[in-house]
Amino acid sequence: MKHNITSINDIARALGVSASTVSRALKDHPDISRETRARVQAFARSVNYRPNALALGLKQQRSFTLGIILPEIVHHFFSTIISGIEDLAYSKGYRLMICQSNEEFERERINLQALLDHRVDGLLISMSKNTFEFDHFKHAVEHGLPLVFLDRVCKDIETDRVVTDDFQGAHLVTTHLIRTGRQRILHLAAPQHLAIGRKRLQGYSEALADHNIGLSDELILQCDTPTQVLANREKIxxxxxxxxxxxxxxDFTAIAVMQLLQENGFVVPADIAVAGFGDDPIALIARPKLTTVEQKGYDMGKEAVRMLIERLENPDKEKGFETKTFSATLKLRESA
Amino acid sequence: MKHNITSINDIARALGVSASTVSRALKDHPDISRETRARVQAFARSVNYRPNALALGLKQQRSFTLGIILPEIVHHFFSTIISGIEDLAYSKGYRLMICQSNEEFERERINLQALLDHRVDGLLISMSKNTFEFDHFKHAVEHGLPLVFLDRVCKDIETDRVVTDDFQGAHLVTTHLIRTGRQRILHLAAPQHLAIGRKRLQGYSEALADHNIGLSDELILQCDTPTQVLANREKIxxxxxxxxxxxxxxDFTAIAVMQLLQENGFVVPADIAVAGFGDDPIALIARPKLTTVEQKGYDMGKEAVRMLIERLENPDKEKGFETKTFSATLKLRESA
DNA sequence: AACGATACCGCAAACGTTTGCGGTAATTAT
DNA sequence: ATAATTACCGCAAACGTTTGCGGTATCGTT
Structure with a gap:
């Protein structure tokens, strides 16, 4: 609804000049006399004039809005990513349109379409766990829209990416387990169509191989949420x-399994050492405190939006796509 | 940048009709013949025509975008609020522009101004802890923009609100502590200019009074974050x-203080019972599991956006402001 | 005095969409 | 045959902003 907001046309009428004069005066354009500029600026201040971002966006073909699609906002890691994105975006004058896919392909597709309709300048996306078809991403990229994949990347789409070194992190933590005497290590894995799932499993496998420990299929269980820990409790x-x-x-899965073990008479880490991946705040709350791999959500978010804004603000600079890989850091605590 | 996106004008040129014909045909307007409607709709489908939300917003004075300002996205409670908001907003066809204030007044003010500039249809705000001056809210409301305050409400602004029954929750949990034999109960309080801080302290005070236990100033400590628990460790x-x-x-503060006590030889709950407020996932992870008051972030978010959308979709319905108070539920676990 | 240059402002089109209302041809009623 | 009505489409303005370019008055140079 119309909210009696002052427009450039209103100012023009009030001062008896044209809208183009007002527009130029507000920008301190030298074609407009100093006197007229001063009059217009003073009046604009007095009526709290603010440009309409919709009109500006339509005219300039820029909305200063970035679209973000993440699987789940309540997931701590994703909320730290958003926080990192928002902090840098705020300082650079960009707004954020944030959507969550709830791990649903269709919702991801519809949300992406809506962001395109709103003419966001660029996109930051962490792919849904249930996305197996990528035309919606292709469609966006084909429009020339800069897109940065974050964490859950789509390998079929050539674009910038920000990821954690999942392989390295998994390798580090598995190596640690082995070097502290563990020989039969169960891996609770993410779905393998996700790069993070594959790479963490690869890191785990390679670390075993490096220590001449055979890989056992029965020690790899797809189980990447507390709910699945419950579902797999008998097996575990x-x-x-x-x-x-x-x-x-x-980490959530690590703590869920740790608590399951503790509730069934096992002692962590004496009987079974447990390690996670993520270094969420819960890692410090759990007892014993969780050994885990740090995942820098906030920094990743910041870097992703930095890369995106660099493309937006240098559109003619033909720059090859980059993948920024954040190194993983082992956080040694009590559980392993 | 222009992304070669098809507009109504492009379709009009391609089919040799006018833009107004195309616009009407796309809406199945009876003034346009069935044959022309069919031609236009088929062509629009074949070129993946999508209306430009900026142009639509400018023309219709509706952006189908809601502005949200919360203190911290990584705070679990706030991320559950966003999730609730996003789930309902998505189903009703609204986009979200989400900002965080990081507990800074100036950032809250600038973010609010930017949302107004983008002509969001309505606002959902949880006030910054450091907001003591409310002209920026008044300004928004004076424009006739529907605004719903969430959790951290501003009492100087007449508008819809969604809150937890903080008093009741605090009363419940303090009563529980008393009724399980505790007599000298320390309250770690939030800042008193926040309604939630005041009401939770009031609930605590009233429960003591109800049980003829005198209120002791030395048993009220302003301390509402783990960082402040560390800062107050000697005192505690x-x-x-x-x-x-x-x-x-x-909950975060409760668990931080519980861990501080445990690290200093106290046994929870034997020596000191500890209870929190929020029922975050960490409540179940902590050992002992935290007794706390459930705070329904997701449902509150959903309700807030439902109230907002109801106002947006019924603008002429003169409806008094409401405050929806979510009842608090005591979650009895092991820590108290 | 005449001509050229400059200061200062406004017109009009454009971005993409919607819609009130008018024009014209065909159809129907008298 | 003529008048009235209707179907179908397009013009133009509007939402709010920007900007290329032209008009006019004033000033400076010859």
Whole structure:
């Protein structure tokens, strides 16, 4: 609804000049006399004039808005990403339109379409777990829209990416488990169509191989949420007497399995060492405190939006796509 | 930058009709013949025509965008609020522009101004902890923009609100502590210019009074973050031998103080019972599991956006402002 | 005095969409 | 045959902003 907001046309009428004079005066354009500029600026201040971003966006073909699609906002890692994005975007004068896909392909597609309709200047996307088809991303990129994939990247689309060195992190933490005497390590894995799932499993596998420990299929379980820990409780408990370590693909899953073990008489880390991936705040709250791999959500978010804004503000600079890989850091605590 | 996106004008040229014909045909307007409507619609589909939301917004004076300002996105409670908002907004066809104030008044003010510039249809705001002056809210409301305050409300502005029954929750949990034998209960409070801080302290005070227990100023400490628990560690540890319960204003603070006590030889809940407010996932991760008051962020977010959209979609319905108060539920676990 | 240059402002089109209302041809009623 | 009505489409203005370019008055040079 019309909110009696003052426009350039209103100012023009009030001062008896044209809208183009007002527009130029507000920009301190030398074609407009100093006197007229001063009159217009003073009046604009007095009526709290603010340019309409919709009109500006239509005229300039820029909306100063970035579109973000993440799987789940409540997931701590994703909320730190958003926080990092928002902090830098705010300082650079960009607004954020944030959507969550809730791991649903269709919702991701519809949200992406809506962001395109709103003429966002660029996109930051972490792909849904259930996205197996990428035309919606292709469509966006074909429009020349800069897009940075974050964490959950789509390998079919050539574009900038910001990821954690999942392989390295998994390798580090598995190596740590082995070097502290663990030999039979269960890996609670993410779905393998996700790069992070694959790379963390690869890191785990390679670390075992590096220590001449054979890979055992029965020690790899797809289980990447607390809900799935519950769903797999019988399996996990039947394996428990035969293992001495667990590397879970994220902290929530690690803590869920740790608590399951503790509730069933196992002592962590004495009986079974447990490690996660993420270094969420819960890692410090859990007892024992969780050994995990730090994942720098905030910094990743900041870097992703920095890369995006660099493309937006240098559109003619033909720059090859980059993948920025954040190194993983092992956080040694009590659980492993 | 122009992304070669098809406009109504492009379709009009291609089909040899006028833009107004195309616009009407796309809306199945009876003034346009069936044959022309069919031709236009088929062509629009074939070129993936999508209306430009900026142009639509300018013309219709509606942007189908809601502005949200919250203190901190990484704070679990706020991320659940966003999730609730986003789920309902998505289903009703609204986009979200989300900003965080980082508890800074100036950033809240600038973010609010930017949302107004973008002509968001309505606002959902949880006030910054450091907001003591409300002209920026008044300015928004004076423009006739619907605004719903969430959780951290501003009492000087008449508008819709969604809150937790902080008083009731605090009363419930303090009563529980008393009824399980605790007599000297430390309250770790939020700043008193925040309604939630005041009401939770009031609930605590009233519960003590209800049980003929005198209120002691030395048992009220402003301390509402883990960082402040560290800052107040000497004070808390000097009080510890003289108290038998703690009611902290939020879960993070409760768990931080619980861990401080445990690290200094106290047993929870045997020596000192500890309760929080919020029922974040960390409540279940902490050991002992935290007794706390459930705060329904997701449902509050959903309700807030429902109220906002109801006003947007019924602008002529003169409806008094409401405050929806979500009841608090005590979650009894092991820490108290 | 005449001509050229400059200061200062406004016209009009454009971005993309919607819609009130008018024009014209075809159809229907008298 | 003529008048009235209707179907179907387009013109033009509007939402709010920007900007290329032209008009006019004033000033400076010859």
């Amino acid at each position: 408990l039947s394996l428990a007497p035969t293992i001495d370590g667990i590397f879970a693909v994220n | 540890l000097s009080l510890a031998p003289t108290i038998d319960g703690i009611f902290a204003v939020n």
